[in-house]
Amino acid sequence: MLLKNCNIIFLDKIEKGSILIENGIIKEINPNTTSSDSVIDCKGLYVAPGFIDIHIHGAGGYDTMDGTFDAINEISKTICKYGTTSFTPTTMTMSAEDILKSMTAIKKAKLEGTDGAQVLGAHLEGPFISPNAIGAQNPNYLIKPTFENFESMTGDAMDSVVSITMAPEVDGAKELASILTEKGIRCSIGHTKATYEEAIEGIKCGFCHSTHLFNAMTGFTHREPGVVGATFDTDITTETISDGIHISYPSLRIAYKQKGTDKTLLVTDAMCACGMPDGNYALGGQPVIVKDGSARLENGALAGSILTLNKAIKNIYENTDYPLYEIVKMASFNGAKYCRVDDKKGQIKENFDADLVLFDDNIDIKMTIVNGKIVYSS
Numbered sequence: 001m002l003l004k005n006c007n008i009i010f011l012d013k014i015e016k017g018s019i020l021i022e023n024g025i026i027k028e029i030n031p032n033t034t035s036s037d038s039v040i041d042c043k044g045l046y047v048a049p050g051f052i053d054i055h056i057h058g059a060g061g062y063d064t065m066d067g068t069f070d071a072i073n074e075i076s077k078t079i080c081k082y083g084t085t086s087f088t089p090t091t092m093t094m095s096a097e098d099i100l101k102s103m104t105a106i107k108k109a110k111l112e113g114t115d116g117a118q119v120l121g122a123h124l125e126g127p128f129i130s131p132n133a134i135g136a137q138n139p140n141y142l143i144k145p146t147f148e149n150f151e152s153m154t155g156d157a158m159d160s161v162v163s164i165t166m167a168p169e170v171d172g173a174k175e176l177a178s179i180l181t182e183k184g185i186r187c188s189i190g191h192t193k194a195t196y197e198e199a200i201e202g203i204k205c206g207f208c209h210s211t212h213l214f215n216a217m218t219g220f221t222h223r224e225p226g227v228v229g230a231t232f233d234t235d236i237t238t239e240t241i242s243d244g245i246h247i248s249y250p251s252l253r254i255a256y257k258q259k260g261t262d263k264t265l266l267v268t269d270a271m272c273a274c275g276m277p278d279g280n281y282a283l284g285g286q287p288v289i290v291k292d293g294s295a296r297l298e299n300g301a302l303a304g305s306i307l308t309l310n311k312a313i314k315n316i317y318e319n320t321d322y323p324l325y326e327i328v329k330m331a332s333f334n335g336a337k338y339c340r341v342d343d344k345k346g347q348i349k350e351n352f353d354a355d356l357v358l359f360d361d362n363i364d365i366k367m368t369i370v371n372g373k374i375v376y377s378s
Contacts, residue, residue, distance in 0.1 A: 050085025050355030052335030076116035082308035092284030093126030168202025181206030199230035
């Protein structure tokens with residue numbers, strides 16, 4: 001497959017060119033040949049590395065906690081329409097049995113492949129979080145952070161866990177973070193009432209990221225810097241739900257200025273209503289009302305989002321001064337690094353996986369390619 005007349009988005013620039021794809025990888029950039037088994041004239045469309053979403057619960061009417069391969073597959077088919085080529089399905093605070101069921105489905109999807117975006121592993125959000133920063137999680141299923149409890153909900157699929165969100169101040173969380181970090185699992189601070197000091201202690205024990213910055217964490221004030229302050233004051237990575245609902249645009253601009261675009265990832269935190277009309281849905285077994293672009297529990301608490309990564313990129317592009325390539329990096333390369341697949345994904349480079357997305361000036365997706373295969377075309 002040859003993509004010609006593209007505006008190729010690299011890590012540090014955008015350049016006109018062409019891309020030759022063979023056997024699922026990027027064989028050559030700007031090849032001498034003009035022939036291939038199929039030639040696609042991109043007519044000046046942008047070609048970016050596929051987007052990577054490290055925090056997403058569901059889409060297309062399906063939820064990770066449905067606990068089936070079909071649910072994960074349907075999510076993958078929905079989100080590839082919005083440019084996502086890889087993701088980590090995210091679980092909720094539910095029973096250990098329910099989480100294990102979902103983990104088994106995630107591992108199967110990772111090993112066997114899906115019809116849309118590729119599964120890189122799982123992100124566990126809870127159940128080792130603070131009852132005082134519960135957000136849309138279910139407080140009835142909180143359990144103590146111990147390795148035994150972690151094992152009970154991951155079982156034979158433990159090797160498919162990419163990351164886990166925990167509250168570092170909860171008794172046992174720091175000890176568990178040390179164990180999981182040694183196993184290569186990323187530990188993220190989230191759903192937490194930790195003080196700045198408690199967050200720093202957690203970071204010393206292995207926490208290397210913070211989950212949905214500003215949301216469900218202690219805020220920054222001049223005498224109590226909180227988890228937001230600890231995120232800003234260290235070199236851990238963080239993620240933002242850039243829908244203009246979870247975080248205001250001035251706060252996003254301040255965060256990006258503080259952390260830099262190398263340390264920030266764009267995520268959706270999308271739930272099953274992503275790509276669906278307004279109405280009544282569920283998240284982690286709790287009823288959710290989706291109206292006017294936001295998803296909320298009956299008590300008004302935000303319940304994930306219906307954001308897509310192409311929309312997140314557009315929102316940042318329209319509300320900051322960053323060049324497009326730098327924003328795309330936050331939705332692709334940074335996620336690849338986080339998931340430790342940056343040796344083959346996250347940028348347009350020869351011998352890298354041909355995970356590519358074509359979009360127009362409005363960042364509307366025209367085509368999505370996963371491992372050299374067109375999985376979506378408008």
